[in-house]
Amino acid sequence: MRWALARRSISKPDEIAYYRAYAPLQVTVQELVQVAGARWAIEECFQAAKNECGLDQYEVRRYTGWYRHITLAMLAHAFLAATAHQPSEKGAEQVGQPGSSGSQWRRFGDSWQLVVPGPRT
Numbered sequence: 001m002r003w004a005l006a007r008r009s010i011s012k013p014d015e016i017a018y019y020r021a022y023a024p025l026q027v028t029v030q031e032l033v034q035v036a037g038a039r040w041a042i043e044e045c046f047q048a049a050k051n052e053c054g055l056d057q058y059e060v061r062r063y064t065g066w067y068r069h070i071t072l073a074m075l076a077h078a079f080l081a082a083t084a085h086q087p088s089e090k091g092a093e094q095v096g097q098p099g100s101s102g103s104q105w106r107r108f109g110d111s112w113q114l115v116v117p118g119p120r121t
Helices: 029-053 063-090
Strands: 002-008 016-022 105-108 111-114
Touching: 002 029, 016 029, 029 063
Parallel strands: none
Antiparallel strands: 002 016, 105 111
16 A cells, blocks of 8 residues: 655644655554654664764775675674663763863764864854
8 A cells, every 4th residue: 555644843833744655554554653753763873874984985886895885884883883872871970071071072862073163153
């Protein structure tokens, strides 16, 4: 069956996102909504892998090289995510005070981003 979902933003009620889905007739609307919502977590994972592991830094010449690059980049991203999550699981204390260092690197979720002060507007 073909399904059509429409989602309205709570913060911007005039914006509506549409989804097309292909699923069996027995699928409930709740399952379709869960699958549509999972898309954002997957998108964030790929974006983090592009930023941190060079997922998008390849030139496709042959399938084998592309497959190896994607596999190694995603493996590196999984390793970084697991090691970043590990200290918080064990209850380890934070080293230093957050925000007290002079470094321009800031942690956003499971990734680190360089924050460069720009002109204030």
